[in-house]
Every structure is written in C-alpha cells, then in structure tokens.
Amino acid sequence: MSTAKIATMPKEEVWKQLNAELGAEFDQYVLAHPEILDQIPDEAVLCFQLEGEEAFNRWSRRLVASSGGHPIVYVRISQLRPVQSRIVSVKIALA
Template identity: 30%
Template sequence: MDNEKKMIERNIELSAEFSRYLFEHPEIENTIPINAEIILLPEFDQELKEFNLKIGKNIEAEGGKVIYIKIINIRPKTLSRIEKIELESVV
C-alpha cells in the first residue's frame, strides 16, 4: 500500500474520532465557520500532521477557507466499550 493510501486511511479513522468528539461537545461545532474545510492536525502523529498541513495550505492557496484543529492526544483504541458481562446459563 502506498503512503498516500495509508495517510487517507489514518485520516478516515481520525475523522471518525473527531465526529464522535463533536457529538460529545456540540458547542465546538458552533465555532467552526460554515464554509471552512476542517484540517485535523494530530500532535501525536507528525507524519499525518505534515500531510494534512500540506493539504490545508493547498486549499488556502486556491482561495479556500480552512480551519486547523490540533488534536493534542487520543485515547488508546479499544475493541469494545463493554466493561463487564455476566453469563447466565439456561437449562
């Protein structure tokens, strides 16, 4: 898989996380200009940050509005949000 595809996949995952964050913090959405492209800058992933910054600068160079959102940290990925289960056997 080439590097650009890897960056796109990482961006898809990061965008999904950002969408979840917006659901939990709807007040943030009101601070994002309507016609602006959202560019996520993950502080914990320098390679993806530089890739996204380049995309943002290209949009700006073409006259587009951009808002850069620094993502300082992200929690480790978990497979399930379930904390505890109990099994009950039916005889």
C-alpha cells in the same frame, strides 16, 4: 486494520486512513461537545493535525491548501485514547 497490513501500505494510503479515522473520531467528539461547532465557520475545511506525527501533519496541510477559498480550520489533536472493543459479552464455540 492490522499492523502488518499498514506496514506494507504506501505512506499516502496510511495517511488517508488516519485522516478518515481522525474525521470519524472528531465527529464523535462533536456529538458529545456540540458547542465546539461555534468555533468552526460555515463551509470550513478541517485540517487534522496529530501531535508527534509531523509527516502526516505536512501531508494534511498540503491536502487542504487548495480549499477553494473556504476557511481552513486546524484541528490539533494532542492525544487519542487506545482503541477498545465495544463488545460487552462474547461466547466462543468450537465447530
């Protein structure tokens, strides 16, 4: 998503997008480190917390506050690598 588009989105929409991205990143992390699942109870609700993003973190905690009795697990993320393209090779042709 472009930076310009994000700048015009309401905060809650930006946070929803960030939450979805963190969920996808965490899924990838779990695939590489399946032993971490031993720390997460069955039927737990994950609450992503991103270092330096206090407004998002408050929103995320409010989001899971009504977890319906399910255990809440805080996933504290201190750092993300920059997003990089997975393209290995590309050719450009002018039409």
